[in-house]
Amino acid sequence: MNTKYIWLLIILLGLTACNDIEDVSRLEAEVELPELTAGSADFSNYVAIGGSFTAGFTDNALFKAAQENSFPNILAQQFSKVGGGSFTQPLTSDNYGGLAAAGTRIPGFDPRLVFGGAGPVPLESVIGPVTVSTDIAINKPTGPFNNMGVTGAKSFHLLFDGYGNIANLATKTANPYFVRMASSPTATVLGDAMAQTPTFFTLSDIGGNDVLGYAISGGDGSNTITPNTGPPGVGFDQTFGYIVSTLTSGGAKGIITNVPYITDLPHFTTVPYNPLSPLNPAFGPQIPTLNGIFGQLNQVFTFLGVPERSIVFSTTAASPVVIRDETLVNISAQIEGVLNASPTFPAFVQSFGLPAQAAPLVANLFGLTYGQTRMANANDLLVLPSSSVIGTMNTDSVAFLMSQGLPQTLAGQFSAEGITLPLSDKWVLIPSEQQEIKAATDAYNITIASVANSNPNVALLDLNGILQEATAGGVVFDNFTLQTSLVTGGAIGLDGIHFTARGYAYMANKFLEKIDEAFGSNFIASGNVAKAGDYPTNYSATLQ
Template identity: 65%
Template sequence: MKKITYIFLSSLLLVLTNCNDPEDVDLDPIIEPDAKPELTAGSADFSNYISLGNSLTAGFTDGALFQAGQNFSIPNILSQKFAIVGGGDFIQPLTSDNLGGLAAGGERIQGPRLVFGGSGPVPLESVIGPVTVGTDIVLNNPSGPFNNLGVPGAKSFHLLAPGYGNLANVSLGLANPYFVRMTGSTPDISVLEMAVSQSPTFFTLWIGNNDVLGYALSGGDGTNPITPVDGPPGVGFQNTYGALIQTLTSSGAQGVVANIPNVTSIPHFTTVPYNPLDPTNPDFAGQIPTLNTIFGALNQIFTALGATERIITFSTSEASPVVIYDESLTDLSAQITGALNANPGFPTFVQQFGLPPQAAPLVAGLLGSTYGQARQATDEDLFVLPSSNVIGTVNMEAAGALVGQGLSATLAGQFSVEGISLPLADKWVLTPEEQTEIATATTAFNQIISASASQAGLALVDANGLLEQLANGGITSGDYTLTSNLVVGSAFSLDGVHPTARGYALLANEFMKAIDATYGSNFEDSGNLVNVGDYPTNFSPTLQ
């Protein structure tokens, strides 16, 4: 079965022009009575500003870290405003180019950035051809010290971990290649130690997103668990975050922190529909009768067992949901296999697939193991963005296993179509139960962040509330309205997780507003918030 296409995205280019015709000139303008006040820092000391965090601090966008994205990072935008009122130099560990990706000794370890391919995100190389990733953690690391200590992929406890930037630890999975680029002659220094060694007067800290996001990105399959709330520093979120705040403020540094958005509202989880199977698609439509025959036999068993919520039916008139594996369901594999084997008509049933009657026990076992914890998706399920490239394709590993059990290659392929005849694996979908785990952890982490900020007298950015606004109607800033829609919403980049440059600008304004509220500065009242329209939403494939 060919790949089935589900998502059709389009972009809108807005071209704004100013009219300079004489008749449009106001010859009697209204004079504003009050000029904006001069920018002041209030009680804040920006003379030595350090930022700590993860990819959101580093300026990661479009699935990669590259120079243009770094230049539009929140801390870099802030540093330019801080410089007006006494802020010093702000040094970032810039990558080598605008291609994105990482290499180690000439061997690629992460790929280049995503670009817009006309209907959605595509790899850069699919548009411009093969490229050489120039940012090499062995060959060309920049020299510090660095003010931007945002490390893509970092969780809260990673900021305390010694050796997290040691090249020798990368192959062991104990180090982060992005932090390797920063550590230089002190490979075992921690992110926090690197920050305090520079005696900051002001800091921003946005950490904790990956402590839940990693679980979400893996579909809650258990390979990337949520950080526990309790535990010692470097393990549990509460004591880890407390250690970060205590250490950063111990010498009198001021700062602003941000809480964690509910990641299930970002476009990485809201773009792929639960019901993408279109009966007008000829690659799918021809399979519907056969599929309904197979699932009809299973549905009788589900009904007899009182598990009608597991009934699977594909419609010939409207879009159908995909079939998923749901680990929260009771495993009915044995019951399915037993019921099919006990059915005297089942050997005849399997003959319609070109199999001999003697294959009935084999098929019964395969159907039991495949659909024992399966159901069709509902609108309460969320699908990770990469699943759009998987649904409707043949899982070659599964097909190979079926061939190994005696099925023909053709039949094995028909029984291995992702989301149709083969339930989508846990890593592709967030079930309601997994979403609840994420929401519970996010609430707990945000309570810790809020309490820590209040106790230390730090400014607080409500990033969670900001995302909620983006996801529910959008936010208007100047002449632009930003939403959380992929591509056309302007706030989120092509990876569906990280902001665009315009999204980072919107966030930078929120940081400045929070600083105003806590330290008496007047970035907003003096007109020094940035104009989000000055920041791009899309980078050209030719930007290198």
């Protein structure tokens, strides 16, 4: 690498009289930067292992432009200046995002999000239907790949020898992204990485998906947190230790990252707990009727000694949504019993246009619906997709209520998400679920720090600290301040979880800082870094 120079232009302004033209002179000063050196690191064969951050996932999809702006690819560009070799990635076939198998889209792997003027919207809502051409059964790329980032991979998935077998998609034990990357149906992520004999590696965001799946599903139990203890392939601690010891077994050096507090990300902080405005013409006029209906239920709550569960919508301020909280004592039977014993309840039922004889049915439905409910508060976190659900009619609920004998109109009135129908567990992280996520994250990070401290060939990058700083007030990247607020912050993409291209570039520079510190290179001092202005914070909907 030849010595680099920065030419600084110093402008001297002098005014000799009020009508005189400014006399501008420029002095050129030469500042010499040191020549780039790799220190003790060997970048000739760099392999990146990790999850979605490593892959370059952003805006809820993996697509070609995002992969080209992945932090490992940005690092490889700098490594190439000091002996780094070629860096291959399993590039997708288009910039739409999404995956297909034999011409059919894979559910849950949709095209990317774009900015719709007010917030994130699906790409196809802006440009119309697209053909997803990244097909895991038809156009599988040929490896090996230096970027072994697999979106959605948990720690133990890196050791699972069926994770890339397309036949396992039916049982959800395979990952479509790894299916198109794997060297064979029985390959493992770690095995394919080691087959390349890496001389340097990054191991990033391992542990993130181990808690993220639980978090984005609202802690509803459909995607559990990986236990910290257990043998390799089961518990995070031994799995992570095994991965790092394997990667360094041939003398390779590398950087590992810890796990951020994911609930600080905008996917969990953007939707307020109290989004129901009385100024909303679809909601405000209904408030008196709603308060009249819930007034009957609130009397029951008071009688049963749980007045804090009362549901009251404000006519002057934004109101919280109604949620189901599975940690509450289930008082469904008690609600039903009190209502059936009330002499005024049949008349209340008749106010809905139902016969008095329907009172036991309605009492039972009230008990089933509101036995574990309360209004949300500032300690609850609503996941980002809930914003498109709140206030809408739940058709499954309508069908159920109609099957119980309610007319369609009345069934619809009692099926408004977050209003008359409590938001289900998948839309809300209650405090106990948040604590589970934090406890697991803290345990993972203790393990990661211990592994880093016991292995001289690895250094730890504090990704958790970086994201906390960005969340607290922002981080400075050249002439920009990156924050984590959705859309406007610049650091986090439209899915509220993954970095923007500029965020990944900043992340790459933090890796370079840590490499300099740990292995004696001088990427930062020599000016061999990513520049913020070269990387966008938003991909156009017309990018194809």
